[in-house]
Amino acid sequence: MPRPALAGSRHLLENSAHWLHTDSPASSRQVSPTLSPRRRFPSLPRSPTQSATKFPTTLSSLHEAENAGAPPQEKEAEHAMARRWIRWMHKRGVKAWVVPSALLAATCIKLSISLGSYSGRGTPPMFGDYEAQRHWMELTIHLPIRRWYTYDLQYWGLDYPPLTAYVSWLCGVIGHWLDPSWVALDNSRGIETESSKIFMRSTNFALMTLLFQPALLLIDFGHFQYNSVMLGFALLAINFFAWEQDLAGAICFVLSLGFKQMALYYAPAIGGYLLAKCLYLGVLNGGKLFLRLALVTSLSFIVLFLPFLPPRIFPFARGLFEDKVANFWCASNVVFKWKVWASSAFLIKLSAVLTAVGFLPNVLVFLRIAWQTQLSQGAKAPSHTPILPLLPYALLTSSMSFFLFSFQVHEKTILLPLLPITLLLSGAPMDSTIFGWGVLANNVAVFSMWPLLKRDGLGVQYIALLILWNRLLGYNPLRLPSRSFVQLLSLAVYAAGLGLHVLELLMLPPARYPDLFAVLNVLISTPVFVLVWLWSIKCGVEMSWAVGGLGNAVSRPHRSSLVGDDEKPVSAGKARSVSSIGSAQGRRRAPFVDGEEKPNVDSVQS
Template sequence: MSRSKFVSLFKSSPLYDFLIPFQRAPNQWVARYIIIVFAIIVRCAVGLGPYSGQNTPPMFGDFEAQRHWMEITTQLPIREWYFYDLQYWGLDYPPLTAFHSWLLGKIGSLTDVSWFALDVSRGLETDDLKSYMRITALLSELFIYIPAVLMYTRWMGRYYNKASPIDQTIIAAAILYQPSLIIIDHGHFQYNSVMLGLSLFAIVNLLENNYVLCSVFFVLALGFKQMALYYAPIFFFYLLSVCIFPFSKMNLLRLVSVGVSVLFTFVLMFLPFVYKGGFGQIIQILIRVFPFDRGIFEDKVANFWCATNVIIKYRQIFTQDQLKKLSLLLTLAGIAPASITIFIKPSKNLFTWCLASCSLAFYLFSFQVHEKSILLPLMPITLLLNEVDPDVISMVCWIANIALFSMWPLLKRDQLSLQYFVLGILSNWLMGNLSWIRMYLRRAKIPVLARELATPVLPHNLFWRFVIISSYTLASCLHILDYFFEPPKQLPHLWVISNVILSFGCFMLFWCWTNYKIIQKATFKVKAN
């Protein structure tokens, strides 16, 4: 693969225009700092807007949940963290989130102890507190997720797609400006970038054959947010495969070292709780972390259960236990193609593809999925921008836009409409996906600079062109209807349900496409190691 071919895929993008002047070796460090600084500026701008639950008592929202966890972890002994006032915002993420909250709470208390005063600080919404919380989300991403993205693109450039350093920086920028993660972490307010960054560090170490470090980082990701389980089957089957195959040369030492590192990391995370409160703490943490009693879904999400619930009223037909079993069977079926493939053929260039397929299957079929869970499959999907294939890049750009669209009802409730549209337009413009407008401007006799349309807006396949254009058209129509018209009184959720069905259809088609690409790649000789 030639470097020039790789660059040509982004030749028409503003990202290319901004960064290509720094392609000389002595200046390339400047390009990396430029994309990081601009990423920080964009995130700060989003952080000036509203957040989840702002001015909406009594529960407020995710912003208050994160603040409240800092409150209980700094004000209560560790044995009470997972037991305290579970009717409010009880801690329901794994231990590493609790320690993260404790650290940020301790640091914040040095500025103002009233921010995390037990009970009396509930619903606190001062400007100083908001600024501090926004800074913690920004620094968490800056220290964990952003370095992981740069490391991943550097490895891919060196060993897979042979991209030059400046090309690696352009791809890293395209990944970092993906709007969904920005608007959820810095608008709605969460710390998803920590879990995603730890998972990405695990991927990088796997690519480097550092299997022990890979295992440690992935367990840390699980220890921060349990949703990292979306990636677990692919990590498990890849590591198992490289340890036991071929049977004649089974690497027992590698297998034991991976197993011990996993066990040791879990023990370190849970040890403080067991030491202070006994083994009952582990049971309580697991109950809080896996809330199966909440039902198969709480809100309207673009997955199989919510989309088909329009026709089949699952909760009227099946019991809770039956729905758990159905969900498990469908999820296992959904993750099977990627899991089996990566076990039989543990190739590094298949790994990200399998992660994308597996995590998307979890989103589509598993139990208790939230709108924000689309961020998990979206991370490996955006990593596919490293592929030297214009059709792949166009498909990734399409599904990233659909992912943002699928969260529109949530973002609208959070009053983040402005951020939604601006980030959506900004990311597509930076990627060059709006370069086709030049053609129509020239036809309208508006003088614009003629330019080669190198960035792939649509794939070559006519079916996918029809699907993408149709989905964009329908999404635009839904936005217009949502803005100008109230839904019928007998169907008050019509626009939301339409969003769910459209997004689900796109996600299902993309999942089928990823499995097709996995099988296609697995049947050809590929550069694996």
């Protein structure tokens, strides 16, 4: 009996494979050239007159000329301002400046955000997150390493893993060289001079992963955080896994975890992926990989954590939650007062159980596929595992489970689920459900942080970045599949969010319920995050059917995804070639000939 919806699952796998811009295991055809995700070009020869056509000199005229006679779907795709700008840069012969220009624009935006206020400004005795980051620089350059995690814990005690401490030390050394008063031990507490703030803002530019993502920009450059470093290491780990460099990927993930313990949100997915790969490779090769991973991971942890053991990095003393966060605990607390009816010890255990139940489905999917494929193929199994396209869904499921159900969640931890869903979003067609879910999750994530951003005085930056990011993507919920669930949900959520903002602007909350607007924000945002979590599980299960079917097909004598169009087996090197996120995108784009994109006929689907 055929598996249900196998054809649809294969289609999902083909679309999802573009998060790495790789060849999908579901097809022997190459990925279509993507200046924009999944852009299709007609495989028609260009006439001599077309080659001689002069190019428009403005973006608007170029846009009109390009879309003359184009199919409706292609016209809609050109609503993405970023895509139009990239095409214009290519056609003007300055494509080498695309990345530098984007970096420069992102830097200008970050500096603009930094002109705003921040929580705790001029508010003794703690002075907010700005003072926390500055204080860690102060103590790491003046105290011996053994005292970093024990010095005056009541005043912004260092409670992040060692890599954060090392970065604070490095920034502190530079700051002390520039002006010792910025980091004078104890005497600099509460310092808020303009020069010290400029220095603090400028130390936050390392390892940017998602240049214009509103949530990351607002938290790191408005709220004084360094999440981009943690996410950057996580992204490097994913990239190394895609290149089959599993040991380097494991080291990068340890570095991510060594910077902030929130990277644990990814641990079940990454651990499940690596364990499944060891299982897939069999007893001999898989056993060797397992031992190497265990050795490299252990040594990395020892090097990072040995000088600080045991570090104080898990805030169990703070209780189940502090501020109003759009997760299960805070939303359900409106009806059931958890802190009244349950002890802290019981809530820690319950949150651990719910979190584990939340991330287990996609981890088990990894193991099932690996075991099933190993049984069906044995020693003939290719060294490149077929489970890589499932990794972003597993990362999304795992991180969203932690955000929804784990103990002591902060608003900013929504950044972790946003990384994998933004990877999926970046390679999805604009009219697909993946694109719709990805943009919805990002927009609601920024909305869910509004109470925090309001306290920081970042209202203007909040509105401007949301508009800019959606405009760059060319996003419009009305262009999603008509009357689809994700379209209707998006319209309802945006209407509710806009209504709440208008209500908050026109009236004050009643004295009896001072947190009314924050609670309403939670009640709007939490259902969306729950649905994103369920959607990621659904996609993982559907893709497992497709990958499982492909694994069985490979062991059969007839043509499979590892056989080329000429019916000859693809070489081992080609079968293993999984490209990195950045470099593959550049290699797989259609070449520009005379300023026009030349279609790759082999990649155009019939």
